[in-house]
Amino acid sequence: GAGVSQSPSNKVTEKGKDVELRCDPISGHTALYWYRQSLGQGLEFLIYFQGNSAPDKSGLPSDRFSAERTGGSVSTLTIQRTQQEDSAVYLCASSPGLAGGAGELFFGEGSRLTVL
């Protein structure tokens, strides 16, 4: 597809379970970002991948959160032992990633996570 694709669009899970959220960025985009948006809140940065460089994990809220990006394309955000406070919409974005160049972020539709 032409845009950023995320799956699942909705996920309901029980407290303590692990979840995986997937992001398929726009083809050719070297930069990929994960953000978290709680109800009525702003966009909280989680993690950022740029090409083959080590990811910027400075926004991950705890060691229960991790993410990987395979082959410089698809990314998976994993939340282990989910807690109710993890409930939010998880947004993925990609950009061409040219350092100092055009910076538009293209967002996916998000994955809405509900932890019961």
Next chain:
Amino acid sequence: GENVEQHPSTLSVQEGDSAVIKCTYSDSASNYFPWYKQELGKRPQLIIDIRSNVGEKKDQRIAVTLNKTAKHFSLHITETQPEDSAVYFCAARGNTGNQFYFGTGTSLTVIP
């Protein structure tokens, strides 16, 4: 890291009036400031952006101004229409990476 603050959190205006949303940032090295619009249930989309070497940019009914000395930038929407109703986010990108920091958003309601 960068800290972006955004005000107001909610804003209601009559159709045809102007709306102004303001943001401040903390890192003087930030050099790119985009604004995103998020309609209910939709993804955020870029509506306008400005770079640190420019003081103002306009695109039809929307404009953004940047004051580097004071480290603040603002979004101006003139002749507001009901379809302008959405949540607007400002953001700042640092000079040493491709990291974006977002404000907490402004929920704009345009009353017909």
